[in-house]
Amino acid sequence: MKILKGHGAMMKREEIMLEKIFKKYKLQKSALVPVLQDIQAEYGYLPEDVLRQVARKMKISLIEVFGVATFYKSLSLIPRGRHHIQVCTGTACHVRGAKRVLEEFERDLCTCAGQTTEDQEFSLETVNCVGACALGPMVIVDGGKYHGHMTATKVKPCIRKITRKEAE
Amino acid sequence: MLNITINGAEVKAQEGATILEVARDYGFYIPTLCYLEGHDSYGACRLCIVEIGEGSRRRVVTSCNYPVEEGLSVQTDTKKIIGHRKLLIELILSRAPNSKTLQDLASYYGVEKIRFKNKNDDCILCGKCVRMCNEQMQSGAIGFVGRGKNLKISTPFSKANEVCRNCGACMYICPMVEVQCRGPKTTGDLCNGCLRVTPTCVEVYDRQMCYVEDCGTCVRPGSKPTGGKSQKK
Numbered sequence: 001m002k003i004l005k006g007h008g009a010m011m012k013r014e015e016i017m018l019e020k021i022f023k024k025y026k027l028q029k030s031a032l033v034p035v036l037q038d039i040q041a042e043y044g045y046l047p048e049d050v051l052r053q054v055a056r057k058m059k060i061s062l063i064e065v066f067g068v069a070t071f072y073k074s075l076s077l078i079p080r081g082r083h084h085i086q087v088c089t090g091t092a093c094h095v096r097g098a099k100r101v102l103e104e105f106e107r108d109l110c111t112c113a114g115q116t117t118e119d120q121e122f123s124l125e126t127v128n129c130v131g132a133c134a135l136g137p138m139v140i141v142d143g144g145k146y147h148g149h150m151t152a153t154k155v156k157p158c159i160r161k162i163t164r165k166e167a168e
Numbered sequence: 169m170l171n172i173t174i175n176g177a178e179v180k181a182q183e184g185a186t187i188l189e190v191a192r193d194y195g196f197y198i199p200t201l202c203y204l205e206g207h208d209s210y211g212a213c214r215l216c217i218v219e220i221g222e223g224s225r226r227r228v229v230t231s232c233n234y235p236v237e238e239g240l241s242v243q244t245d246t247k248k249i250i251g252h253r254k255l256l257i258e259l260i261l262s263r264a265p266n267s268k269t270l271q272d273l274a275s276y277y278g279v280e281k282i283r284f285k286n287k288n289d290d291c292i293l294c295g296k297c298v299r300m301c302n303e304q305m306q307s308g309a310i311g312f313v314g315r316g317k318n319l320k321i322s323t324p325f326s327k328a329n330e331v332c333r334n335c336g337a338c339m340y341i342c343p344m345v346e347v348q349c350r351g352p353k354t355t356g357d358l359c360n361g362c363l364r365v366t367p368t369c370v371e372v373y374d375r376q377m378c379y380v381e382d383c384g385t386c387v388r389p390g391s392k393p394t395g396g397k398s399q400k401k
Contacts, residue, residue, distance in 0.1 A: 048325055061308030061331070066324040070314045 045079045081116045081123035086140040090129035093136035101137050104152040172240040187231035196244050201343050202294035207303050209233035210295045219243040264289045268346040271359045297338030
């Protein structure tokens with residue numbers, strides 16, 4: 001019963017949140033992208049039922065919403081992990097061995113680029129340039145922590161650092 | 169009414185019409201794959217390219233979404249345009265070679281070789297079905313999903329959806345559904361049967377029936393074209 005109750009409360013909270021987002025943009029059709037961005041920021045991804053609600057509320061066909069959601073790279077249909085790791089595979093980073101760094105991340109986290117680990121802790125993604133080519137290969141953790149000059153050997157310490165910070 | 173010239177002929181055009189519409193009204197042939205009459209122009213297949221302007225201001229535009237203007241000079245079949253179209257057909261064919269519409273176009277323009285890697289897809293992303301579903305059927309069941317090389321036509325979440333009425337309109341207008349004629353070559357190849365046919369059946373049927381298996385079709389390059397009577401298998 002307790003779980004059910006919790007779930008109900010959660011539903012309500014989500015509904016309020018959605019209402020707030022819809023109210024903010026006054027349900028204009030042109031506001032689809034900012035609405036999806038806000039939902040992405042709140043949930044960390046775009047759940048299917050929420051996208052259906054968006055389509056219904058904004059009077060846009062579901063496929064149009066889905067098309068926009070799959071078009072932009074910053075919008076994700078699968079849940080992102082608590083820590084988001086971006087590995088730059090742009091030209092400069094690629095030349096300096098970003099592929100090896102990415103492979104090492106994939107091996108250590110047991111996931112593929114664009115996926116999330118099973119325990120929902122990490123999500124891995126490739127990006128194409130972050131504007132710090134001189135420091136390549138670049139790895140960005142949680143959108144703000146820039147790790148330059150990455151090598152495959154630095155991957156394990158990097159992950160350990162994130163998890164240790166979490167434990168403290 | 170506006171006065172424009174198409175291939176040197178002076179014609180009258182309604183304001184707001186596109187070059188393609190005017191040209192087709194007057195019987196000039198411009199090939200298209202993604203154009204759907206009465207629907208939004210999409211300009212994806214690029215086959216409808218024409219040259220407009222004179223002298224140094226001459227340029228190539230897609231006729232399906234270029235509105236006519238007073239004094240416009242249009243050339244539909246210059247050497248440059250034909251060359252471009254041949255390359256475009258080659259590119260589209262390398263993506264989806266098993267379509268009769270495309271094979272016929274290739275034969276029409278004399279494309280005899282595909283220099284690109286064969287993808288054997290069944291879709292050229294012309295978007296006809298999407299516009300049909302959205303604009304005419306008012307359904308919006310299918311659409312473009314993803315982008316770049318991952319772009320494809322799909323339903324939301326790749327699931328069967330409740331707004332689709334199974335009307336079949338998307339399939340009806342798809343240029344890919346007409347399967348390739350059964351020539352001597354295997355699927356995925358360039359047929360060109362229509363190019364080399366000795367048109368014996370033309371007298372009888374008024375058009376080349378290249379999809380009839382026994383019709384003296386598809387003489388291989390190099391071999392002697394057979395006449396209507398002598399061809400026996």
